[in-house]
Amino acid sequence: MEDDKFALVEKIIKDINNVLSKSPDVYTFDIIPLDNNQQNKSPVLFLENCLGLESWCVKHVYMYCYSELIDKFCYKQKRHAKKFSTINSDRLVRLLNVILLLNPDIGTFWNKRRDIVQDMLLDKIYELHYSRLILSRKPKCNDAFAYRRWILDKIFQDESVSNIDSLVNDELNICELASDKCPNNYHSYCHRKWLVNNLKTVPKYTNMDSLYVKEYNFSERSTSKHVSDYSCFHYRQFCVKNILHLTSSSWKTLKSSLDIDLRKVMVRILAANFPKDTTVQASEENLIAYSEENLMNLLLAYTHRNCYCVVDFVHLCRKLEILFYELSINNELICFYKHHETLWYHRRFILHEIIVVMYDHFGLVRHNGALVKKMCKMCNNIDIRQKQNKIVRYDSNRIYSSVLFQAVITHEIRFINDRRDDGDNYADRHQKYLKFVEGLNSVL
Structure with missing residues (x-):
């Protein structure tokens, strides 16, 4: 009776390997729930490039392959043997093909496959196809x-x-x-x-x-x-x-x-949250027609710099365009999918990147919760570096008074209040993040 069971397992191993070798287009594998072999036929199923194995035999096949692999190929005295004979490698590959399909979470057996590939006894492209088959069942x-x-x-x-x-x-x-x-x-x-x-x-x-x-x-x-x-x-x-x-x-x-016009998306958000004074007198249509340099000078309102590096206004504008596009998408998703914490985490990333853009432009960086001057790596002027030792109140005020910063903060306050009215508890957490992590408690 035991010999019959071993013969059946050997036939299953042979059938699976025949499918893998003769059908390179097989793209999925799965275990088919079945309590017993009612029809007295092979439990290996292959249809339309899909490979399956009936569940009643999985335990027997797995234990048989595992025992032989451990006893013959993973024995302590043979672990450091790197060369395989043709016969041994063929048997090893056949067993590994089956056992990794059934349980791919055993690093020892994957390492055995690596050894065989190193000895050039397995094709690398074939290995990509085989591992794809495993991921079809265990993604x-x-x-x-x-x-x-x-x-x-x-x-x-x-x-x-x-x-x-x-x-x-x-x-x-x-x-x-x-x-x-x-x-x-x-x-x-x-x-x-x-x-x-x-x-x-x-x-x-x-x-x-x-x-x-x-x-x-x-x-x-x-x-x-x-x-x-x-x-x-x-x-x-x-x-x-x-x-x-x-x-x-x-x-x-x-x-x-x-x-989509990224410039329109950015200008639409900014124009709706501009300071309610005479700081910005341009209309939304005019802002769209602005050059990158004019638009950045309007939003950041700062021309004097701590170094002599030339500002790439085109690159700076593109950064803000894509970040405000992300912000607009995030606005829609949070309004449509309420109470999703992931969306609020992504919003933190967006706002952090917008704030970092402003810090970089003004030559500042937040370190240990405080704003400090950022040393310019491109400038080697000693006099300039000496001026960058301290940060005064003017350095932070010029950020907080910029049109871009005020528009972003106004937009966030409105958005937080609207979401709070909708009963979204993550709005309060978001406000605390801006205050105590981004250090904006003085302006929120």
Whole structure:
């Protein structure tokens, strides 16, 4: 009876590996709930590139594979053996293929696959397909994502690889499928972030700007679908910082892909919250027609600087345009989806970045809760550096009296009061954050 069980397990292992070897397009795997083998046939199911295994045999197959792997391939005296014979490696791969499909959260077995890849007994592209199969069932498997990163790093270091664009697109699609299948997928977004950062060091990949634009648009779609997924919003923040470094041509591509006038969005928010005095006499239409330099001088109202560096008003204006676009989206989401803490956390990021833009422009930085002068790394003038030792009240007042700062604070006070009237308790928390974390208790 025991021999019959072992024979059945061996047949299951053989059937699964036959599917994996003969059907490279298989894209999903799952366990099919079934108490017993009622029809007396193989429990391995394969239909339309989908692989399945009936649940009644999972325990027997798993224990059989695990015991053999531990006894024969992970024994203490053999752990440091790096070379595998052809026969042993073939058997090892067949067992690993099955046991990792059933339980991919065992780092020891992933390390065994790494050893086999190092000995060039497994193809790297095949390993990407195999780990994708595992993620179809376990979309939050950190070991599978870590293995993919290891494989991709090997591929990117290979100078003979020419299909990097295809690999990148496949990887992005896998991350999207994993995050859609299982929301709050921290591992998926971390893997996506790693991929974008790592591509900066790949000489053959020259489409970083287009990738930044593509990822920013993707993050907008994702955040609109998963309003409580902070992993998704954290990736959105990563994308926002990336697009601030776009070239002029890529910036035009971004604006056309968004199908919205970023300048109008920013001016609309500012014009509705300008100080109620004669500080700003330009209409909303006039502000849209302003050059970047004129608009920034109006909003920041400060021309004297502590250094001789030339201000890039175009880059400065683009920063504020994209941040106010984020603020407008956040306004709509919070009004439509009430009592979602993630949206308020994202709002903190937006306002912090807007405040940092002003600090950078005025040569200040917040350190240990207090504003201090920021040393300019570009200027080497000793006299200028000596003047930057202390911060006087005028240095902080020039920020608080700027049109941009007053408009942002007025907008936030109104928004907080409106949300408080709607019964959203996170509005009070947001106000406390602005007061005691951003240090705005004197103006709120």
